[in-house]
Amino acid sequence: SGKTVTLRLAHFFPATHPAETVMVQGWAQALAEASDGRIKIVSFPGQTLLAASEVYDGVVTGIADIGLSAFAYTRGRFPLLEVFELPGVTYENSKVASQVAWEAIKELNPTEVRDTKLLMVLATGPGDLFTKSPVRTLEDLQGMEIRATGLSAKTLSVLGAIPVAMPQSEAYEALSRGLVKGNLSPLEVLQGWRHAEVTEYLTLTPFLYNTLFFVTMNQRTWNSLPADLQAVVEEVSERFFQDVAMGLWDTQNEAALKYAVEDTGQQVVTLSDEETARWTELVLPIQVEFVEEMRKKGLPGQQALDLVQELSEKYNALY
Amino acid sequence: MPSRSTIYLKQAEKHVWGACKVFDAIAGISLIAVMLLIVLNIILRAFFKSPILGTYEYVGFLTSLTVSLALAHCALKNGHIAVGFLVAKLPDRLRAGIDAMTNAVSAVFFIFCAKHMLDYGRSFAASGEVGLTTKIPFYPFVYGLAASLILLCLVLFLRTLEMIGMAVRR
Amino acid sequence: MSATLVGLGGIGLFFLLLIVRMPIAYAMVLSGFLGFSWLITPEAAFRVVSKDLYATFSSYSLSVIPMFIFMGFLAFYSGIGARLFTFAYRTMGHFPGGLAIATQATCALFGAVCGSNTATAATIGAIAIPEMKKYRYADTLSTASVAAGGALGVLFPPSVIFIVYGMATEQSIGKLFLAGIIPGFVLMFLYMATIFIMARINPALGPAGPKFTWKERLAALKGGIWEVFVIFSLSLGGLFAGWFTPTEAGAVGAGGVFFLTLIQRKLRWEGLKRALADSTRTTAMIMLLVAAAVIFGRFMAVSRIPFELATWAGQLDLPAYVVMALILLIYLVLGFFIDALALVLLTIPIFYPVVVNVLGYDPIWFGVIMVMVVAMGVITPPVGMNVYIIKGIAADVPLETIFRGIWPFLAALILCIVILLAFPSLTLFLPNMI
Numbered sequence: 036s037g038k039t040v041t042l043r044l045a046h047f048f049p050a051t052h053p054a055e056t057v058m059v060q061g062w063a064q065a066l067a068e069a070s071d072g073r074i075k076i077v078s079f080p081g082q083t084l085l086a087a088s089e090v091y092d093g094v095v096t097g098i099a100d101i102g103l104s105a106f107a108y109t110r111g112r113f114p115l116l117e118v119f120e121l122p123g124v125t126y127e128n129s130k131v132a133s134q135v136a137w138e139a140i141k142e143l144n145p146t147e148v149r150d151t152k153l154l155m156v157l158a159t160g161p162g163d164l165f166t167k168s169p170v171r172t173l174e175d176l177q178g179m180e181i182r183a184t185g186l187s188a189k190t191l192s193v194l195g196a197i198p199v200a201m202p203q204s205e206a207y208e209a210l211s212r213g214l215v216k217g218n219l220s221p222l223e224v225l226q227g228w229r230h231a232e233v234t235e236y237l238t239l240t241p242f243l244y245n246t247l248f249f250v251t252m253n254q255r256t257w258n259s260l261p262a263d264l265q266a267v268v269e270e271v272s273e274r275f276f277q278d279v280a281m282g283l284w285d286t287q288n289e290a291a292l293k294y295a296v297e298d299t300g301q302q303v304v305t306l307s308d309e310e311t312a313r314w315t316e317l318v319l320p321i322q323v324e325f326v327e328e329m330r331k332k333g334l335p336g337q338q339a340l341d342l343v344q345e346l347s348e349k350y351n352a353l354y
Numbered sequence: 355m356p357s358r359s360t361i362y363l364k365q366a367e368k369h370v371w372g373a374c375k376v377f378d379a380i381a382g383i384s385l386i387a388v389m390l391l392i393v394l395n396i397i398l399r400a401f402f403k404s405p406i407l408g409t410y411e412y413v414g415f416l417t418s419l420t421v422s423l424a425l426a427h428c429a430l431k432n433g434h435i436a437v438g439f440l441v442a443k444l445p446d447r448l449r450a451g452i453d454a455m456t457n458a459v460s461a462v463f464f465i466f467c468a469k470h471m472l473d474y475g476r477s478f479a480a481s482g483e484v485g486l487t488t489k490i491p492f493y494p495f496v497y498g499l500a501a502s503l504i505l506l507c508l509v510l511f512l513r514t515l516e517m518i519g520m521a522v523r524r
Numbered sequence: 525m526s527a528t529l530v531g532l533g534g535i536g537l538f539f540l541l542l543i544v545r546m547p548i549a550y551a552m553v554l555s556g557f558l559g560f561s562w563l564i565t566p567e568a569a570f571r572v573v574s575k576d577l578y579a580t581f582s583s584y585s586l587s588v589i590p591m592f593i594f595m596g597f598l599a600f601y602s603g604i605g606a607r608l609f610t611f612a613y614r615t616m617g618h619f620p621g622g623l624a625i626a627t628q629a630t631c632a633l634f635g636a637v638c639g640s641n642t643a644t645a646a647t648i649g650a651i652a653i654p655e656m657k658k659y660r661y662a663d664t665l666s667t668a669s670v671a672a673g674g675a676l677g678v679l680f681p682p683s684v685i686f687i688v689y690g691m692a693t694e695q696s697i698g699k700l701f702l703a704g705i706i707p708g709f710v711l712m713f714l715y716m717a718t719i720f721i722m723a724r725i726n727p728a729l730g731p732a733g734p735k736f737t738w739k740e741r742l743a744a745l746k747g748g749i750w751e752v753f754v755i756f757s758l759s760l761g762g763l764f765a766g767w768f769t770p771t772e773a774g775a776v777g778a779g780g781v782f783f784l785t786l787i788q789r790k791l792r793w794e795g796l797k798r799a800l801a802d803s804t805r806t807t808a809m810i811m812l813l814v815a816a817a818v819i820f821g822r823f824m825a826v827s828r829i830p831f832e833l834a835t836w837a838g839q840l841d842l843p844a845y846v847v848m849a850l851i852l853l854i855y856l857v858l859g860f861f862i863d864a865l866a867l868v869l870l871t872i873p874i875f876y877p878v879v880v881n882v883l884g885y886d887p888i889w890f891g892v893i894m895v896m897v898v899a900m901g902v903i904t905p906p907v908g909m910n911v912y913i914i915k916g917i918a919a920d921v922p923l924e925t926i927f928r929g930i931w932p933f934l935a936a937l938i939l940c941i942v943i944l945l946a947f948p949s950l951t952l953f954l955p956n957m958i
């Protein structure tokens with residue numbers, strides 16, 4: 036056996052968040068076991084090494100060897116990958132969304148992520164609207180300030196809401212002060228970031244939102260690993276993706292929904308089919324716009340969108 | 355009669371101080387702009403239900419200008435505080451010598467920082483990263499910070515020369 | 525060389541640079557950079573410096589600092605602060621140290637609407653310190669009392685530290701906010717008592733003035749004070765009512781004072797220019813320090829020193845209160861060197877499980893203790909953010925003088941922590957009601 040490799044992993048989740056306790060620690064342990072202790076991961080949670088929006092660049096420049104963050108935090112840097120966050124595509128759960136994204140990325144092999152060694156992607160699954168006053172129809176949403184970033188800001192604005200951009204970590208205070216009246220995010224945020232304390236209603240909108248997280252490694256670090264360790268990392272990551280990572284947010288979302296409804300009395304609103312159709316009609320032009328923008332950049336936007344639609348149908352039926 | 359080098363030094367000081375003042379004035383204007391923007395946004399939000407989209411990001415951009423552009427002027431006015439009591443009791447010339455050294459080290463360090471700040475701005479320009487809502491690119495503001503660091507270096511460099519002058523003066 | 529050793533070396537270098545009178549912010553960035561370079565690479569270290577400088581300067585949350593600073597300087601240069609303090613002086617000035625006592629009440633009042641320790645110290649300091657100087661208060665008392673009083677800004681809700689703690693530990697932020705209120709009053713009264721006793725023993729610290737009649741007191745309120753009252757209530761009331769974020773409240777306050785004094789011609793062009801120049805200078809100084817502390821914190825994180833320390837403390841086979849006292853001692857020592865917010869973020873992942881799961885203390889209670897610990901860190905030398913800020917405002921007072929004045933207030937803080945340790949119900953009574 037060769038010498039031990041110590042790798043710094045940076046992410047923004049709190050140290051007590053399952054992204055650290057289940058995902059990062061679980062993966063680190065699996066790597067240590069599979070490599071007879073030759074791979075050691077030292078985790079820096081809670082933005083202690085890199086802020087959320089700086090993780091990818093920090094991995095490219097070697098501040099961290101490995102980074103975990105969301106593509107959407109650096110708007111413009113991953114144009115083609117916005118396809119996974121487009122509204123109008125329904126993902127039943129995070130398993131579906133993760134599987135679709137990982138498979139599509141392997142097939143598309145986008146240039147924008149080739150400057151690092153991508154190890155895993157995982158999705159949060161559907162995003163829902165949690166609000167201070169009930170949203171049952173489009174009319175209820177008009178002029179309402181909702182926290183949203185990146186693409187979902189555009190989605191909310193075509194629906195008639197007023198998107199307000201801010202990081203998840205600042206949304207609690209904004210909600211508690213009424214600066215924003217709601218948040219479009221995965222259910223997990225209700226518990227993980229305590230937003231159930233400051234909102235009363237929950238409108239289920241599985242066609243509006245998806246966020247994709249990445250786990251990626253510095254290219255030089257990857258190249259410096261001996262071939263047997265590279266094999267271990269690829270194999271363990273693939274297995275860990277299937278067994279734990281791709282469905283991680285589902286467990287979280289379920290627990291958060293239970294907590295929000297039972298402990299804080301959150302009221303759940305399900306949109307009627309008719310209402311859902313009205314919303315979907317409004318957001319579909321965003322897909323068209325995406326394809327047009329990719330065409331201008333010379334990127335295969337249509338191909339990516341078709342692939343995502345095909346795969347999401349396939350896996351919605353499967354999981 | 356002042357030597358030629360002293361005249362050049364005085365000229366350089368005049369230009370650098372002038373630049374510091376201009377930068378600081380823009381910083382002040384940015385500060386007022388932040389204030390006005392936020393107040394206007396509140397009024398539009400409260401009375402017309404149509405806030406300025408991306409206020410959150412504009413405030414960030416303008417605040418970065420306020421802070422960056424004020425750095426050099428702050429250094430000029432000795433606004434960046436130090437723990438002075440340990441060298442205060444030393445003889446004047448020794449103290450000037452020490453100050454020359456710390457200023458020189460700081461100047462050299464910050465010139466490297468400025469260079470890397472430029473690289474950072476260039477990487478933003480290359481990756482096409484923009485504000486989440488406003489889609490305004492980051493790199494001009496990063497370049498602004500780099501320029502401010504260069505000006506800060508000039509201030510520190512001139513102060514180094516001044517301190518060397520005091521240390522070797524008979 | 526082990527990472528811990530490099531970390532200690534970096535701390536040593538930082539002190540060396542302070543000794544040779546390098547500005548504190550430069551020293552923090554430079555030693556943080558060198559340590560990070562050693563442990564990782566110079567390229568990565570330069571990128572850390574670039575990122576943290578830009579990210580700090582362009583942060584919306586931190587833009588609250590320039591807003592409240594500008595508001596303070598506007599109020600100062602237009603003479604509004606002076607009139608407010610004339611009222612305070614005529615009301616409380618006949619007590620020994622009365623104006624400093626009144627300042628503590630002002631800090632608490634302002635803290636009830638501002639979430640930041642440093643912003644509270646900056647705002648109240650810009651108004652109160654020049655006034656106390658005018659009434660011949662000793663520099664040690666006037667500067668140190670405001671630096672320490674900033675802690676009331678984070679104990680009374682809203683509070684940045686509580687929010688960060690709640691996020692990091694998944695505790696209810698609402699409960700944390702409530703938990704801070706009674707300890708806030710306890711600390712305020714301890715500070716007031718400290719000032720009163722000190723001024724009683726040494727009247728030169730805060731000379732007692734003549735006693736004024738209520739007619740005279742109210743007379744001091746005339747001449748535009750009511751408009752200011754309206755602006756303050758709009759800014760602070762709007763924050764309470766949930767109309768504004770803290771930054772917005774700062775902008776409303778600054779904007780209100782700005783327009784009012786402009787219309788009433790209390791603020792001339794010259795005054796505005798000076799208020800702006802003072803605001804940009806102070807803002808640059810504070811924000812560079814905040815960024816520098818973040819950069820140094822990154823170095824500390826990769827040196828694993830906080831982690832090693834906490835692991836060691838968690839393994840001790842001693843009674844809970846002894847370990848707790850040890851942990852507090854570690855915080856006191858780390859707080860000498862590391863910025864408050866960085867300290868909380870670095871150590872919570874390590875100490876929180878020890879304190880809550882191993883020692884069995886209440887997590888909400890520990891959140892309040894965390895804020896108290898931060899309050900100590902920001903006033904203790906050589907790295908004490910509040911003291912630096914006060915130094916920025918009172919440029920003519922040497923840093924050492926301020927730090928000299930700090931000790932009685934540090935004692936009051938420690939006494940307050942002991943009280944909270946002995947009577948957990950003081951902290952937990954309010955949050956347990958909901």
Ligand code: NA
Nearest residue numbers: 635677680682
């Ligand atoms: Na507060």
Ligand code: NA
Nearest residue numbers: 859860901907
């Ligand atoms: Na300290």
